[in-house]
Amino acid sequence: MAEPPPVVSRLDDPAVEPRLARLDALLSQLEQTPGRTAELALEAVELLTEVYGEALARVTDLAAGNPGALDPLTGDELLRHLLLLHRIHPDPLDRRVARAVDDLRPQLRAQGAEIALLGVENEVARISLAARSCGGGGAALRDLVRQQVLTFAPELSAVDVVAPAPVPALIPVTTLWQRPEPPDAPATAAVTPDAPATVAVEPGVTATSKVAVTGGVPATGAVARAAGPLASGGPA
Template identity: 35%
Template sequence: MSARATDGAELDHRAVERRAGEVDARLADIELLPDAIAREKALRAVRALLELYGEGLDRVMSAVYAVDPALPARLAADPFISHLLLMHDLHPVPVEERVLAALDEVRPYLESHGGNVELLRIEEGVVHLRMQGSCKGCPSSAMTLKDAIEDAIRKAAPDVLAVEADQPQSQEEPALVTLTPRRTAAVG
């Protein structure tokens, strides 16, 4: 086992994001090559390499699952391995389960501020949430969503494209009614 492999457990989400960003930057450099033929050859080589590694990883994960059905999920708990599995559509934990786990992670923080959050649905990579309690409708709820919830979801499910807070459809909140003074006819 290489020294790099033993350090894998210590890679946190920021390190994975940094490394993924470096790869994205190098791929962007390839796409900017002025020679169209060289650019296309380089991109085809990258795609072929991804397909080859993806097929190999799929076989490894199948063999691992055959030995211990719980092991793929344990492996996916490592941020680096999780990223690799996501890249090849092989993550063993469904996106909804990962999002729910992320919400459970931030729930104590929300509850400490008198709020909560509910997962409504996930459609086309977009997570729809409902803010509950004193968080809903308050100006800081957008900040709470962005900072705490989105960060937790991004770490647990980087394949999620967006997080949106749906407006509550409850009739509990009174409608705003504007009152105007009644005009009376002038008495003669």
């Protein structure tokens, strides 16, 4: 009876992270170590990395023919790191930057900040960040955004994190109720209640009559006719 294959121990993301850090430290030590042995060790690592990169590229080529198969690959943190390391990530630059911004949005909202991608041009990403905190807190959030975006798109030459554009001032509600004057309309004078109305009767002669007029109603020809007897010296 055939024995079952041995169970391969798997590593979750928390277990992978310290191993990657340890690998970087060991490679740094090898680079600083003189002698032929260190040179051979580094060459072996480079060749192994190149072969593994080619194997991963063939996996992505096979997955490209299956709709939806690439999303789980690019969504996995470790695979995304390796795809970027070998420069074989299937997503274009702008899509990866947009994904970095989307992944950051819930975390930033929990801290009272809003983020939006303004665009990617000439290997420069422009990102809008509105944060409540000022000074050191805002600077820390900007550094977090830059680090996250560069993790998804290391080929960027810069990540510009800017404040959002100011919101245009609101139109006062009272202005919405004001009716515009029609073009070429004759000018009229508003007369207040119980205010004296001065009406031109003849050239150079004016007559003043205390006429009760509804507030805001202009003095018209009817008012001028009512003032006529006063101008001629007749009875009121």
